[in-house]
Amino acid sequence: MDTTTFSLIISIVALLVAIAALLKKPAKQEAPAATISKESATLKLQAYERLVLLTERVALPNLVSRLNQPGISAYEMKLMLIENIKAEFDYNSTQQLYVTPVCWDAVRNLKEQNIMIINKVAAMLPPTASAQDLNKQLLELLMAQPNSSLHEMVLQALNYEAQKLMQ
Numbered sequence: 001m002d003t004t005t006f007s008l009i010i011s012i013v014a015l016l017v018a019i020a021a022l023l024k025k026p027a028k029q030e031a032p033a034a035t036i037s038k039e040s041a042t043l044k045l046q047a048y049e050r051l052v053l054l055t056e057r058v059a060l061p062n063l064v065s066r067l068n069q070p071g072i073s074a075y076e077m078k079l080m081l082i083e084n085i086k087a088e089f090d091y092n093s094t095q096q097l098y099v100t101p102v103c104w105d106a107v108r109n110l111k112e113q114n115i116m117i118i119n120k121v122a123a124m125l126p127p128t129a130s131a132q133d134l135n136k137q138l139l140e141l142l143m144a145q146p147n148s149s150l151h152e153m154v155l156q157a158l159n160y161e162a163q164k165l166m167q
Helices: 003-024 033-058 060-067 074-091 093-097 101-124 131-144 150-166
Strands: none
Touching: 033 060, 033 074, 033 093, 033 101, 033 150, 060 074, 060 101, 060 131, 074 093, 074 101, 074 131, 101 131, 101 150
């Protein structure tokens, strides 16, 4: 047997082995649509849960009571409140992938609205005002408008969307 014939036989055997390996390779098993849908619904529900928690944590009455520190200035308290809102929001920003654009916009608007309220109330106070003065003014403003609580409206929107997913 000459080398050309031997090389041809080896090439044919290698080709047959490669074809056999391809044919024996199991086909990709795709997950059933129901499994993917169930996993997707679970991720979405978890996202709504996290956004409900975020909404509760950045609600001004909750922030004021959680972050209240006697002895600091209104300016320091303002910075602390705003930094906390931004940190909470940034920590949960990836949840926008799983929720409706309407719900994400509502959460984003809540963040912006709370920061705006804090800045406006702080701007009305004298430079020597304490954190207690700022907190008192914020709570009085919120109590004067109990029916227009933005965080309550955001919670309702989040709950509505989550309920739709569970049906």
